[in-house]
Structure formats: structure tokens, C-alpha cells
Amino acid sequence: MLKLILSSCAAIALIVALALNQPAQQANAVGTPNMLTAGGAGVFPAGATFSGVQLAGGTFGIGVQTNSDGTAKGDLELQLNGNSPIGLSQWITVTGWITDGTVNTDGTMTLNGTCTVDMGDGTPPIGGLSLVASVSLTAVTVTVGSQVIPTLPKSDGWVFID
Amino acid sequence: MRFTKTRAMFSLAATLALIATLAVPLPAQATPGRSPNALPTDTVGIATGGGTVALGSIVASFGLNAKRPANFTGGGAATGRINFTKHANVLGGRHVNVPVTFMSIVLTTTPTPNGTGGNAQIVGDCQAQGAECPSNAPGPAFKSVLVYVEDNADSGAGSDFFQITYCTDPATAIPLTCPGGTDGGTLRSGNIQIRANSGGSGGSAPMAPITARRLP
Numbered sequence: 001m002l003k004l005i006l007s008s009c010a011a012i013a014l015i016v017a018l019a020l021n022q023p024a025q026q027a028n029a030v031g032t033p034n035m036l037t038a039g040g041a042g043v044f045p046a047g048a049t050f051s052g053v054q055l056a057g058g059t060f061g062i063g064v065q066t067n068s069d070g071t072a073k074g075d076l077e078l079q080l081n082g083n084s085p086i087g088l089s090q091w092i093t094v095t096g097w098i099t100d101g102t103v104n105t106d107g108t109m110t111l112n113g114t115c116t117v118d119m120g121d122g123t124p125p126i127g128g129l130s131l132v133a134s135v136s137l138t139a140v141t142v143t144v145g146s147q148v149i150p151t152l153p154k155s156d157g158w159v160f161i162d
Numbered sequence: 163m164r165f166t167k168t169r170a171m172f173s174l175a176a177t178l179a180l181i182a183t184l185a186v187p188l189p190a191q192a193t194p195g196r197s198p199n200a201l202p203t204d205t206v207g208i209a210t211g212g213g214t215v216a217l218g219s220i221v222a223s224f225g226l227n228a229k230r231p232a233n234f235t236g237g238g239a240a241t242g243r244i245n246f247t248k249h250a251n252v253l254g255g256r257h258v259n260v261p262v263t264f265m266s267i268v269l270t271t272t273p274t275p276n277g278t279g280g281n282a283q284i285v286g287d288c289q290a291q292g293a294e295c296p297s298n299a300p301g302p303a304f305k306s307v308l309v310y311v312e313d314n315a316d317s318g319a320g321s322d323f324f325q326i327t328y329c330t331d332p333a334t335a336i337p338l339t340c341p342g343g344t345d346g347g348t349l350r351s352g353n354i355q356i357r358a359n360s361g362g363s364g365g366s367a368p369m370a371p372i373t374a375r376r377l378p
Contacts, residue, residue: 037243037245039222039224059221061223064212065208158294
């Protein structure tokens with residue numbers, strides 16, 4: 001009888017201990033409404049290029065609200081600065097409208113939508129391109145159309161997933 | 163003669179009192195360049211945005227989200243986040259990272275082709291755990307920021323508006339005492355979207371022509 005009581009107490013204590021040991025803020029689960037808010041900057045690693053432009057650094061501003069069905073609404077803006085093949089300073093601007101978004105199990109967020117790319121060289125901006133973005137707390141990776149922009153590591157500012 | 167003198171003295175005293183009343187300094191008001199003082203606090207809507215604004219010779223990036231909480235019944239409560247980063251070393255700090263606590267919002271009656279438009283005042287709490295706001299030393303610390311945004315066009319840049327004001331009032335309502343000045347203006351790049359709700363997808367990317375630019 002005593003053994004039964006002791007084992008019951010031990011089991012209850014284990015359950016209580018496990019319950020108390022849960023993190024205060026659980027990781028966001030896939031399919032729950034979330035918000036991604038970010039404003040910051042980063043420096044590209046040496047050798048990063050996009051459409052022939054040698055990339056030096058970039059800035060980003062993001063505000064996206066996702067729904068439990070995977071749809072989303074919001075905005076992604078990414079600006080890349082670098083040097084053109086003839087050595088001129090060039091700023092490339094990606095303006096994205098987000099239509100879908102999901103928080104992944106690793107805590108990163110994947111966004112889908114369409115975008116406009118302004119190469120910043122005087123040529124007309126190109127609209128209607130597909131956009132896929134992977135955003136973590138430390139980096140932003142964007143694909144426009146079939147072109148992957150090198151990952152921009154965050155060195156300043158904030159990326160916040162609520 | 164005595165009566166006249168007495169009346170004159172009384173008039174002079176009254177005039178001085180009136181002047182003194184008018185001269186008493188009014189509390190500093192949050193008067194962002196385009197912000198109306200009172201937007202509706204009971205309207206249900208959401209605001210999202212990301213982009214850059216020019217601050218004189220420097221550039222700042224922002225990201226923002228604001229929406230009504232579940233079971234909202236009125237009174238201005240809101241959730242979300244405001245991020246703002248000045249891309250320069252500036253006195254007092256260059257970051258804002260605050261949760262949203264309060265919002266007043268107007269939805270336009272003439273939405274853009276993608277169904278958005280309006281303006282909003284969004285309040286962020288500098289006193290929340292983990293929040294970051296510029297220092298106001300040696301003055302009192304900032305307790306809140308007031309962001310005013312306008313969604314005027316689908317194309318965003320050159321049309322939409324973002325402005326942030328630094329305040330010493332708590333983030334429980336639209337702050338009125340804002341000695342920290344304002345940053346922001348018409349969007350240099352990016353977009354602001356104001357709409358009724360967050361359900362469904364966000365529509366198509368704007369296809370309206372954007373003037374080719376060389377930045378900065």
C-alpha cells in the first residue's frame with residue numbers, strides 16, 4: 001500500500017515538474033495566426049552578386065500578418081546596395097505584396113507573394129514577379145522570379161515573430 | 163473721477179489676467195505633420211507596412227503590424243509591433259522595437275484597386291519587457307511612440323506616409339506629451355496597407371507603373 005502511495009506521489013511530482021518546466025513562450029506552431037515585423041540592415045558576404053551587381057549590404061522592412069489557413073497580408077521591402085559591372089553605385093529595390101505565409105517548425109517564416117523589382121539603374125521596374133522569402137531572426141533570403149538573392153545576414157535592427 | 167479710475171484699474175487687472183491665462187504654456191501636443199488629433203478608436207481594421215523613409219541625409223527602415231485583439235469591443239486596444247531602425251549612428255539610439263497597445267484607424271471609402279486605404283495612429287509601449295526606444299537623457303525617458311501612417315496608393319513609395327513620434331506619456335491612449343520630435347515622411351520605398359481585416363490573401367502586387375529611380 002505504501003509503495004502504491006509513494007509511486008503515485010512520484011508520478012504526480014513528475015507531471016508537475018514537467019508542466020512547470022515548459023518554456024514561458026511556446027514556439028509558434030504551423031498554422032496559427034502570426035505576425036512578422038522587421039526593420040534592419042545587413043552586410044553581404046564577399047562575392048555576393050545579383051544580376052551582375054556586386055552586393056555590399058542591404059536594408060529590409062517587413063510587416064506581415066498570417067492566418068491559420070496559410071493566407072497572409074502584408075508588405076516586404078528589401079533594398080540592396082552594391083556596385084554595377086562598370087563600378088557605379090547601384091541600389092536595387094524589391095517591393096513585395098505578401099499573400100501567403102507560414103511559420104515553420106524551426107521558427108523561420110516562409111512568405112509568398114508577388115513583387116516589383118527596381119534595378120536602380122534607370123531601367124523601368126519589373127512588376128508581377130513571384131516572390132518567396134525565408135525570414136529568420138538572423139537573416140533574410142528572397143527569391144524573385146527564378147533568381148535567388150544571396151542571403152542577407154542581419155547585423156542591425158530587429159526581426160520579430162509574434 | 164474716482165469711479166472712472168476704479169473701473170480703469172479693474173479693466174487693466176482683467177486684461178492682465180486674460181493675458182496671463184493665454185500665456186500659460188499649453189502641454190506639448192503630438193502634432194505629426196499630417197495626423198488628425200482624433201481618429202476613431204472603435205473601428206476594426208489592420209495596418210501593415212514595410213519600407214524606408216528619408217530622414218535628411220540618412221535613411222531609416224521600418225516594419226509595422228497592428229490589429230485589434232480577439233473579442234475586441236471598442237476602446238482602441240490593439241496588438242502588433244513597431245520596428246524602426248535609423249541606418250546611422252545617431253545620438254540617443256537608433257532603434258525602436260515595441261509592442262503595439264493602442265490604435266485609432268480610418269478605412270477609406272474609396273479604396274485602391276487592391277482594396278486598401280486609410281490612415282491610422284498606432285501606439286507602441288517603450289516600457290514593455292524587451293522593448294527598445296531611443297534615450298531622452300537627461301530628460302524623462304520615453305514611455306511610448308506614436309506612429310502615424312497613411313495608405314494612399316497601391317504603389318506605396320512616393321505616396322504612402324510613415325511618421326514616428328517619441329512621447330513621455332504611457333502607451334495606454336494616444337499620447338499627448340511628445341518632446342522627442344518626429345521622424346519620417348512620405349515613403350522612399352516600400353508600402354503601407356490599411357484594410358478592414360486580416361482574413362484571406364493580400365491581393366495582387368501593384369502593377370501600376372513606378373517611376374524608375376536611382377537611389378539614394
